[in-house]
Amino acid sequence: MPIAQEPTLTFNSGAAAGPSVTAVGTWQVHALAQGEAMKAISAKLKSLKGKSDLAWDLSEVDSMDHIGAQLFWNAWGKKRPKSLTLSPRLEEFFRRLEQVGPLAMQPQRKQRLNSVMMLGFGVMTFFEHLQGFITLLGQVTLDGVRFLRKPMRGPWREISANIFHAGFQALGITALVGFLIGVVLSYLSAQQLRAFGGDVFLVNLLGMSVIRELGPLLAAILVAGRSGSAITAQLGVMRVTEELDAMLVMGISHGFRLVLPKVVALAISMPLLVIWTDTMALIGGMASALVELNLSPQYFLLKLPDAVPLANYMIGLLKGAVFGVLIALLSCHFGLRIKPNTESLGRGTTTSVVTAITVVILADAVFAIVFSGVGFR
């Protein structure tokens, strides 16, 4: 689509007054960016670089902008050539360039870190986060005490909204994932158990692993992905839009109105989600057992209380509550540290989810050690 005349340079070595260069066409950024124009001009200018006493004729140029002018200016070594023919219209561009003079950018200070310094930085950041997290934990504890003292003035509305978002709205996805994991686990275990003739132990295997371990962990990972990221992003955007500052100015504490409701809501809804996920996984397992081993659901349900002592169920619920609190605290911690720019928002959300899932699994390992003697017979 020709909206401009192609800018071209012609080198004329045989002119009477010595070698000269003639420029024609539209020397505007849009014309320069069209097709291969820029490449041709760059090559031409490169070949002219060494020659200093050229006569430049720009009188044929039909229009120009600052970028075109800059191109000439750079080719001239940032000064006016001795011989220059210019129409008065273009004069202004070069006058400005002359006026402005050389503009140099300060070189960006690059941080050169060797591996030892990187390690140091990493450790320092870790402790910084740890300190921040402990501060937040202390703040939440104090806010919790304040809440218990005057429960009527607590953030009930926020708590209920958070239970709805983090708990109720997660029912679908936890049910689906729980059911499928139950099916898969039961199917694979049944294959192995049949080889040893231990079909009936499927209930023990499935019940123990789902109720004690997989149910809480699955629910926690899903909630960390769903609600953890949402909490971090929400707080981050509130930082970007200065809502957090507005709350402080009005004397509304972040801890009491933002962090505490989320912690309480997840502490309440996570155990409930664990029950729900357990149920769904066991239903999946029962279905698979019925198909694969012809194990009736009645038998399965009758056998379950014998196979899995109640303590396991309690441990599962406790795990759920602890995981919920951890997820809420970590996502709030990262959310409140987000700086008001898009990159920090993205990075903060990623870090928050990754850390929350890692910490949940670590906590799970701690539970396994602490309760190693409980719930088995």
Add this chain to the structure above:
Amino acid sequence: MIDTTTSDCGCPEGDGVLTLDGSVPVVEITNLWTMFGRTVIHQNLNLKIEQGEIMSIVGGSGSGKTTLLRQMLGLEQPSRGCVRIFGEDISQVDSDALQQLRNHWGMLFQQGALYSALTVFENIAQPMCELKKLPPELIRDAVLLKMNMVGLGPEHANKMPSDLSGGMVKRVALARALALEPQLLFLDEPTAGLDPDRSESFVALIKSLHRELGLTVVMVTHDLDTLFALSTRIAVLAEKHVVALGTTQELLKVEHPFVKEFFLGDRGRRALEALGIPNDSKEQT
């Protein structure tokens, strides 16, 4: 109920090529309707902006000024009617021509809309880098020149947008809007959030750039000082269309109640006095 069945706005077919020589109006809005649900914002709105003008669009809150600006930029579609920029209907033009069109206009958003992850330098260089044709040294020099034009020294080049003051954000955003030497510049509340001193120097800056680059400027503003100081023509949006259009002098004579209130209220009077524009309509009732 408003009849919205006819769709032909009766304007000439474009030829798919931008007309940049000023032979057609730079912006031409014909019989434009905007409806959000059943709320009518614009009703049969017509507006022509010629090359080299500084056209200001004013109107009360909710009169659809910003919506109109967004429709000119193709960010929103009008319900009916058409918006032509450089003679091309922007809702019909093919993607190549649209890209070309976008390289020929610049927009200064109210909050600057700088890319917060990029430095000042990278923000201004972005449109030039996007062309993928210009050599890096040329881009560097051109960016520094643009920064110089808007009154920013090279020492600010490596700063992040979050480290800038409000006035500087506007300047960087203006430099970015001007990066590709557009013929058409859109300004949304250019002086909102600037102190009077800054806003005056910003007005002077836009004025000098307008003179130097021969820009056509379309501006939405609430600030009467800016309005009177900059605009060559003013369009007043009220009652869902343009109720008055003309120079400041002409608008002072318009008998429409909104226009009278807007320009000859206390605020308007003060701004006019400050600028020394003779106000020959009746003083003080």
